[in-house]
Amino acid sequence: MKNIHPMLFVLLVSGTAGCHPRMGAEGCAMHGPERLLPEQVRQVRLGMSRDALEQLLGPADYSPAEGLLYFSTGGDCPLAEGSERLASCGLVAEFRDYRADGEAVVGASLRSCWWGAIGE
Structure with missing residues (x-):
């Protein structure tokens, strides 16, 4: 998981864009099978x-950019x-x-999240 190439990640994310995610009560989009969704997520x-x-999920497995974290859940x-x-x-x-100009600003709180396929 830690060695996933950023371009592969872009392809995987764009490949799930056509899916109809369900939203969890927590506000994260869920793209994977309900039976595989871990309780921590x-x-x-x-x-x-x-x-x-990170107390809940452990340290991130991958971070392609500051403020963007990927956690493998199995x-x-x-x-x-x-x-x-x-x-x-x-x-x-x-x-x-x-x-407004499109520049990313890292904040102290979680702004968005989704769960599903993240690597091969």
Whole structure:
């Protein structure tokens, strides 16, 4: 998981864009099978601090940019709805917000998150 190439990640994220994610009560989009969703991920809440998130899930497995964290949660999630191709399940957590000019600004609290296929 720690060695995933950033371009592979972009392809995986764009491949799940056509899926219809369900939103958890915590505000994270859920792209993977309900049966594989770990209890710790169910406890993730928008607005929580990075320290609180890492206490819950452990240290991030990968961080391609400041304020963007990937946590492997195990299991195999489909790369797209109805797809037979599988990849590791995990949570992507973003602590960045974006200014009007598009520049990312890292904040102290979780701004967005999703769970599903994150790597091969």
